[in-house]
Amino acid sequence: MRDAVNWEHALVTGNGRQGALCWGTAAEVRLTVSHERLFLPLRAPLPAPDTATILPRLRDLLDQGQYARAAREVCEHAAAGEPAYAETVRIDPLVGAATLTVRPRRPAANLVRSVDPATGLVVLRWRDDCGETRVEVFASRPADAIVVRLSGPGGFAGHLALNLIDGSPPRPVRARTGSGTDGILLTAEFDAAWPGAPPGYRVRCRAVAGDVDGSAVRSDATLIIRTLLPGEPEPDVPGDFDVLFAAHRAAHGELMGRVHLDLAGDPADRAAPTAGLLAQPVGPALVERLFEAGRYAVVSSTGELPPTLQGVWSGTWTPPWSSGYTLDGNLPAVVSALLPTATPELLLPVFDLLEAHRDDLRHNARRLYGARGLLTPVHLSTHGRQNHFGPVWCQTFWTAGAAWMSRLYVDYWRYTGDRAFLRDRALPFLREAAEFYLDFVQVRDGTALFSPSYSPENAPASTGSQACVNATMDVAVVRDLLTNLLRYATGDPAAPAWRSLLAALPGYRVADGLLAEWCHEGLDDQPAHRHASHLWPLWYEPDPLITEDPVLRAAAVATVRSRLAWWAGAESDEMGYGLAQLGLAAAALGLAEEAYGTVVTMASRYWRDNLVPTHNRDALFNVDIAGGLPAVVAAMLVRSAHGRLDLLPALPGAWPRGRVTGLAARDAIRVRELSWEPGRAHAVLWAAERTAVVVGAPPGMTIGGAPQVTLSLPPGQPVTVLLSP
Incomplete structure (x- = not known):
C-alpha cells in the first residue's frame, strides 16, 4: 500500500480503548490518535x-x-x-483526540504501508540511497498506549508536532501544546458547563527511548502516546519497544488466533497485495483476508465499550451519524461475529453499555x-x-x-x-x-x-x-x-x-x-430497500414458525432472493450491513449460493485496501461489516440452534475445499476443526459440559449413512465426526 492522503484511508491499530490512524506521506507521516470515550459534548441530555x-x-x-x-x-x-x-437533536460524536505529525529530515516519495492483523503492528517505511527509514506503530493492550518506534539509517532525525485534528469542531475546543525534554503535551478544554460533561482531555506524547528534546528527534526513538480523560492516571511504561510489542502481541494474538479460516485458495493470491485482490473477481484468498481483517478491526476497537460506527477511530469533528451506537442495526452487525468466532468476552461491553x-x-x-x-x-x-x-x-x-x-x-x-x-x-x-x-x-x-x-x-x-x-x-x-x-x-x-x-x-x-x-x-x-428487518427471525436461532412452515419458509426464501436481486440490479450505493442481514438469513435457510452472493458483494463493494470497510460503496469509514462479513461466513460453515448443530449448512460451490478451526456454537460447543473436500468432511467437536446435540450433515453427505445423528458430547473431550457420501 502506498500513500494515504486522508484519515479515511489510514491503516488502523487499536487496543479497544486507544486507537491510531496511520496515514500521510513519507514527507509527513501522521498518526491520529483517539480514545473510546472521547465524545465531544454538544449539549446536556434532554428529557x-x-x-x-x-x-x-x-x-x-x-x-x-x-x-x-x-x-x-x-x-x-x-x-x-x-x-x-x-x-x-444529535448525540455527542466520537472525535479524534490529536494528530502527531512526524516530519523526517530525510523524506522520500516512496512510502510503503503495511498492517499485520495477527499482531496489530502498522509499519510505514521508505528507502533512499542511505537505507530504510521506518515508523512502526501498535496500540498496546497491556500498556494501554500507542507505541511508536522511529528508526532510520544512522539514526532517525526529524521533527514532531502534536495538534488537534483538522477541521472545525461544532462546539469550541481550546487547546494548548507544551514541549519538554521528554516530549509534548496537548491539553484540550471543552466549552461544556452542564453537570456530567467532561471538561476536556490531554494527549501525552512521551519519549521513553532515544534522543528527543521536545519536538526534535535526533536518534532512533520510542514514543508512548496516550489520550487521557479527566481522572485517568498516566502509568509508567518501560521504554523497550520490543518488550512492549512482545507483551501486546501475546494478548492481541491470542484473541485473533482463536479462529483460522483456510479456503484452499491459490497461494499466489494469498501473497498478492490487497489492492490487487480487490481489483479482481472475489476469490477464496480475498474472503480469507477480509474475514481476518474484519475480526482485526472489531478486536482492535473493543475495549470497555463496544465499537462505535467507526470503531475506536476518528479523524473528524463531525463523523456521520455522530459515530455513536446505532441499535437498530449497526451495533448488532458489528458484534455479530464475536460469539461464533469464540471471543465472547468482547460482547460484554455491549451489556456494560446498556446497563450503564x-x-x-x-x-x-x-x-x-x-x-x-x-x-x-x-x-x-x-x-x-x-x-x-x-x-x-x-x-x-x-x-x-x-x-x-x-x-x-x-x-x-x-x-x-x-x-x-x-x-x-x-x-x-x-x-x-x-x-x-x-x-x-x-x-x-x-x-x-x-x-x-x-x-x-x-x-x-x-x-x-x-x-x-x-x-x-x-x-x-x-x-x-x-x-x-x-x-x-x-x-x-x-x-x-x-x-x-x-x-x-x-x-x-x-x-x-x-x-x-x-x-x-x-x-x-x-422490497427495494437496504434494510431487511422482517428477516430478523432468521438472524440468530431461526424461528421454527418460519422454518417449519412450508408456506412461510418459501416466502422467506423468496424474500432473500428478491432483496438480493435489488442489490444486484441497483448497483447499490447503500449501507453494506444490509447484506450481512441477508447473508445470515440465507445461511439459516440453507441458501448457499445466496449467502455467498452477499459475501461477494460485501467484499467487492465495501472494502478498501487499508483493510477497513466502508458504510457506502467506497465512502464513509465504517466497521459494521467488519463484524458482518465474518458472521455470515461462520454461519455458512456452522449453524447451531434449538439443540441442533449443522455442519456446512450453506457451503457454496466456490469453496469446494477448506478448513476452519475454533468456531463456537450454542450449548457451549466448540468446533475445534472442520475440514472438507468434495463429498467428505471431518469435524472435531468439544463441549464444556456433557451435552446432547443433533449433528446434521449437508446435502450430499451423511454421518455414518444417516443425514443426522444424536451425539452425547462428554465434558472437555474432543469427539470426531466423519461425513461421507
Whole structure:
C-alpha cells in the first residue's frame, strides 16, 4: 500500500480503548490518535419527549391511517415542551483526540504501508540511497498506549508536532501544546458547563527511548502516546519497544488466533497485495483476508465499550451519524461475529453499555409511553435518552431495541454456558424488557397490536411514511424475548402474563409470495430497500414458525432472493450491513449460493485496501461489516440452534475445499476443526459440559449413512465426526 492522503484511508491499530490512524506521506507521516470515550459534548441530555400524554391521539391517527400525521405530531408536541426539539437533536460524536505529525529530515516519495492483523503492528517505511527509514506503530493492550518506534539509517532525525485534528469542531475546543525534554503535551478544554460533561482531555506524547528534546528527534526513538480523560492516571511504561510489542502481541494474538479460516485458495493470491485482490473477481484468498481483517478491526476497537460506527477511530469533528451506537442495526452487525468466532468476552461491553444507561432506558419508557421497563433509543453515546428523532425518521416509534438486545444476552449464555451471567445479568434485563411490552402492547380482539411501530428506515409502499403499526420486526423480537423468558425464568410470577402476550402475537404474513415486512393488512411491502428487518427471525436461532412452515419458509426464501436481486440490479450505493442481514438469513435457510452472493458483494463493494470497510460503496469509514462479513461466513460453515448443530449448512460451490478451526456454537460447543473436500468432511467437536446435540450433515453427505445423528458430547473431550457420501 502506498500513500494515504486522508484519515479515511489510514491503516488502523487499536487496543479497544486507544486507537491510531496511520496515514500521510513519507514527507509527513501522521498518526491520529483517539480514545473510546472521547465524545465531544454538544449539549446536556434532554428529557425524552413526553408523548405518553398524547399516546391515545397518536394511536387514533394510526388507526385512521394517518401515519405521517402521527409522526409529525410527535415532533410538534416535543418542540412545544422543549424548543431544542424544533430541530434534530444529535448525540455527542466520537472525535479524534490529536494528530502527531512526524516530519523526517530525510523524506522520500516512496512510502510503503503495511498492517499485520495477527499482531496489530502498522509499519510505514521508505528507502533512499542511505537505507530504510521506518515508523512502526501498535496500540498496546497491556500498556494501554500507542507505541511508536522511529528508526532510520544512522539514526532517525526529524521533527514532531502534536495538534488537534483538522477541521472545525461544532462546539469550541481550546487547546494548548507544551514541549519538554521528554516530549509534548496537548491539553484540550471543552466549552461544556452542564453537570456530567467532561471538561476536556490531554494527549501525552512521551519519549521513553532515544534522543528527543521536545519536538526534535535526533536518534532512533520510542514514543508512548496516550489520550487521557479527566481522572485517568498516566502509568509508567518501560521504554523497550520490543518488550512492549512482545507483551501486546501475546494478548492481541491470542484473541485473533482463536479462529483460522483456510479456503484452499491459490497461494499466489494469498501473497498478492490487497489492492490487487480487490481489483479482481472475489476469490477464496480475498474472503480469507477480509474475514481476518474484519475480526482485526472489531478486536482492535473493543475495549470497555463496544465499537462505535467507526470503531475506536476518528479523524473528524463531525463523523456521520455522530459515530455513536446505532441499535437498530449497526451495533448488532458489528458484534455479530464475536460469539461464533469464540471471543465472547468482547460482547460484554455491549451489556456494560446498556446497563450503564439503564436509568435513561427506564426514563424513555415512562416519558414516551407511560410504561414500566426499558426502551432503548436508536442512537446513543454519552447517555441513553431518546433525543434523536424527526418527522421522517420517526425513531420514537421504534420499540424493538430492548427485546433485540435481550437476544444478545441470551446468546452470550447459550455460547458460554455461564449460569451466573444468565442469573445475574441476562434474566434481570429480559424481565425488565418484557415489562415494557406488557404495558405498551395493546390486545384487541385477542390479537396483539404494536402501535406505534417502526421497521427501521423503510416505509410501506402504500403510505410512504415510516410510521406504521405491527412491523414484523417488533412482533418477532418480542416473540423471541417471551419464549426465552418462559424457557429460562422458570417459576417467575410474571410467567402467566408473558404466556398470554405470547399467545396473542399476530402470525407472520405472506404478501405477493414474500414474507411481509408489516404484519398489518394494508401496509404494502417496499422490497427495494437496504434494510431487511422482517428477516430478523432468521438472524440468530431461526424461528421454527418460519422454518417449519412450508408456506412461510418459501416466502422467506423468496424474500432473500428478491432483496438480493435489488442489490444486484441497483448497483447499490447503500449501507453494506444490509447484506450481512441477508447473508445470515440465507445461511439459516440453507441458501448457499445466496449467502455467498452477499459475501461477494460485501467484499467487492465495501472494502478498501487499508483493510477497513466502508458504510457506502467506497465512502464513509465504517466497521459494521467488519463484524458482518465474518458472521455470515461462520454461519455458512456452522449453524447451531434449538439443540441442533449443522455442519456446512450453506457451503457454496466456490469453496469446494477448506478448513476452519475454533468456531463456537450454542450449548457451549466448540468446533475445534472442520475440514472438507468434495463429498467428505471431518469435524472435531468439544463441549464444556456433557451435552446432547443433533449433528446434521449437508446435502450430499451423511454421518455414518444417516443425514443426522444424536451425539452425547462428554465434558472437555474432543469427539470426531466423519461425513461421507
